[in-house]
Amino acid sequence: MMNGQAGVLDQRTLVLNRSWVAISTTTVRHAMTMLYANVARVICPQTYQAHDFESWVNASASRDEPCIRTVALRLRIPEIITLAVYDGFPNRGVAFSRRNLYRRDKHMCQYCGIRPGTEELTIDHVVPRSRGGRTNWTNCVLACVECNKRKSSRTLSEAGMRLLKHPRAPRWSSDTALLLGHRRASWDSFISDRYWNVELKD
Numbered sequence: 001m002m003n004g005q006a007g008v009l010d011q012r013t014l015v016l017n018r019s020w021v022a023i024s025t026t027t028v029r030h031a032m033t034m035l036y037a038n039v040a041r042v043i044c045p046q047t048y049q050a051h052d053f054e055s056w057v058n059a060s061a062s063r064d065e066p067c068i069r070t071v072a073l074r075l076r077i078p079e080i081i082t083l084a085v086y087d088g089f090p091n092r093g094v095a096f097s098r099r100n101l102y103r104r105d106k107h108m109c110q111y112c113g114i115r116p117g118t119e120e121l122t123i124d125h126v127v128p129r130s131r132g133g134r135t136n137w138t139n140c141v142l143a144c145v146e147c148n149k150r151k152s153s154r155t156l157s158e159a160g161m162r163l164l165k166h167p168r169a170p171r172w173s174s175d176t177a178l179l180l181g182h183r184r185a186s187w188d189s190f191i192s193d194r195y196w197n198v199e200l201k202d
């Protein structure tokens with residue numbers, strides 16, 4: 001029913017889980033299918049109201065923006081959808097990368113809590129590599145040069161040092177997947193670091 005709309009249908013739609021956490025992107029075409037099958041709802045970028053297919057059809061009438069045209073319908077492009085049932089996170093884990101480790105530890109030394117700047121931080125193996133410690137989420141933390149020197153290649157108890165918190169794999173979805181390709185302005189409130197990391201004040 002949507003001949004001649006390939007360009008529009010191949011654009012991306014942001015997919016949120018049921019709790020409105022961004023988990024992936026999909027094509028507008030697939031988003032439409034999910035909407036029509038009633039397994040997803042569209043989030044209106046202006047009102048944040050969730051619409052099912054029928055109410056999206058009604059909300060689409062007479063808007064002056066790119067849309068999907070059929071003989072009978074003029075439909076707004078679903079820029080954001082939320083899944084009706086899925087409340088988990090995608091199975092792919094967050095890549096263990098330098099960038100993601102810095103993000104998880106918030107650029108903070110996990111021993112003394114200072115934020116000396118990226119240049120002054122090192123990646124410390126909690127259980128030293130010489131003792132069989134692995135390079136992964138649960139055994140690597142950021143440490144300032146000072147703490148890293150102090151701990152050296154000793155265990156926590158040998159060095160008499162403590163971690164501020166137990167290191168684990170982060171649960172956030174991999175932004176790299178979300179940020180590939182064109183990113184719509186309407187996605188910002190769901191994926192922008194700037195938006196979510198701003199410290200809230202009275």
Ligand SMILES: [Zn+2]
Nearest residue numbers: 109112144147
């Ligand atoms: Zn430190």
